[in-house]
Amino acid sequence: MALANEHFMKLPDNYLFTDIAKKVNTFKVVHPKAEIIRLGIGDVTRPLPKASLEAMHKAVDEMGEASTFRGYGPEHGYDFLINAIIKNDYEPRGVKLDPDEVFISDGSKSDTGNIGDILRHDNSIGVTDPIYPVYIDSNVMCGRAGVLEDGKWSNVTYLPTNMENNFVPQIPNHRVDIIYLCYPNNPTGTVLSAEELKKWVNYAIKNDAIIMYDAAYEAYIQNPDIPHSIYEIRGAKKVAIEFRSFSKTAGFTGVRCGYTVVPKELTASTLSGERIPLNRLWNRRQCTKFNGTSYITQRGAEAIYTPEGKSQVRETINYYMTNAKIMKEGLTSLGYQVFGGENAPYLWVKTPNGTTSWKFFEQMLYEANVVGTPGVGFGPSGEGYIRLTAFGERENCEEAMRRFRKL
């Protein structure tokens, strides 16, 4: 008989954002007239850059004429986009990449979820805690995370980031095979200095580990000393895969485009000690189980690298970062301890008086009609925090601050 993948059954049935939606709906039933401000889910609200819209209109037109029609594209993406990425996202930061080291995809969630396909299921993993849930859930699904014991997965090393360590994860005192790092961080909105990132690269080199580096929020970095790419650190190409996304950079959450860099010098081992280039494995994986990203989407993404596109992207990011500033200043002036929000669109707020994340979530909802995300939903070390996002409308951010004053 056909057998199901039982690892799926280990996953808790509840999903953070579904739980939140349920609680918000319950509130709405009882308070139908309340005007709720949503600062919970990390989705953008500003329209796409005009340059992308124009490029996509043009691409749609091309698909309407036999002479310019495009069928199957390359699984790893069109050269025009790959070259624009290398030239604009990497060369100015001193990072050299070959076109076949960049893989265009339909987004970082797919790639961070699917990357595990190319690695053995018994590698151990390490994650900063709190964390974007996909990293762990995708590893649970293939058995790599082990079993859930007291809220933690047995084959996962948790690396707490919190007030006490200034949100700098400490190098573990044992070896792990695969380490997930996300900087600027979701959910805490904090960043890692070049010096701290270097410790991780060196750890990976020394321990023959692989770093999965999620840089989906790099466009929000304001401090010129903070690295945008892990490849700015010497030796990182030997040990790191980097994930990038157009979702938050250019508002592509509903358009779907991202890319993953798998350097050719990066290898993993076979049981017998042979070194295998992971670039080749990821290419084979994508050629077999993926058929490329929409041509129209790729033209839209390319356009953000034009002078107009760059300026439009900057304007949108400034809008969100001004939201973050308003909220951070507002909350700080009210006596809250607020982290992040300076190089990332997320604010990580300490709940007052040791309140739990969920309790403060409900207090915000019922007393201020503002929705945040309970920090504990991102992992045990998130307990006692609330995540607020800066992706809302300006007036909602301002109104939310007025309401916090009454809390």
Place this chain on the structure above:
Amino acid sequence: MALANEHFMKLPDNYLFTDIAKKVNTFKVVHPKAEIIRLGIGDVTRPLPKASLEAMHKAVDEMGEASTFRGYGPEHGYDFLINAIIKNDYEPRGVKLDPDEVFISDGSKSDTGNIGDILRHDNSIGVTDPIYPVYIDSNVMCGRAGVLEDGKWSNVTYLPTNMENNFVPQIPNHRVDIIYLCYPNNPTGTVLSAEELKKWVNYAIKNDAIIMYDAAYEAYIQNPDIPHSIYEIRGAKKVAIEFRSFSKTAGFTGVRCGYTVVPKELTASTLSGERIPLNRLWNRRQCTKFNGTSYITQRGAEAIYTPEGKSQVRETINYYMTNAKIMKEGLTSLGYQVFGGENAPYLWVKTPNGTTSWKFFEQMLYEANVVGTPGVGFGPSGEGYIRLTAFGERENCEEAMRRFRKL
């Protein structure tokens, strides 16, 4: 140390269409003036339906205004598209589906490749032979296919379809857990009658097996007695997952959209005998490792179900099927044995005088400057056949037939 997934190393390095491209390039170097006609890769050439173009332009405009902007969509797709699919693709054929049984994706290649995530890696598989390579390769990657011995995978049951059995795969005399069926068939272009399909559904019910039914070419069926969906067969919802694509139906190979139906009554077993609904597992898989299909793309797909869209799709399919007719009649009149091409855009041509697939491929290339696909590239039972596609320009199909006369 981080260990690579060694199953990838079992995959032969050569890939059918890469090998073909190399051979064609070699020919071009020596014969730079030859005008090559490509009837090899199954990619479409006609522009998108006008209805889809208009819908996509409108959707791009919506993404340019804050009031109509769409961010993250539902992972399983928008209701507007799911409802259009159920109403147009299933209801008229007597198949009732709930909206949460239909999962929109970026294409059938992703879904047929990823579906294995939700099943144990030690299920046995059965495939018709010849076959679309993704079914096997994706199973090799997770170890489910076993090891390659004399050109066959040890954990795969091959079900030959050839002239001798009139391209009707025979029910195996032992049980397999997962069976891949693709009808209308790629590469042979043949179809399965309701009576034959029923045998497979009954086999799956009796053996507690799961059928992966790839119906990517159903829009090409001309004979009203041939089932378009496996769910037209009683009991199929208990045992079958169906894959559909807009690639060949509406020219979406470069736009990327398809869908997968996982009925709620379909279950697989745990080792302890508990029944698990696969709909829940696939939903969890998609919510974790996929983030929805482009809103713009989904609007484009929805538009093919409007009266204008339907008529434009029909026109394009008629164009390709007229190509198929011209080629089938042309080759038959020259004495070739030609299969398929009546309910599918593929012609499966027996090579003359027992020539091998690759030898005839080269003869076609060098003597007629026409590129086909060697049948053996799709599996051992494809030896002695060539696949030709009807997706080319009309004049190229006609010219190809003139050149065949000289062969």
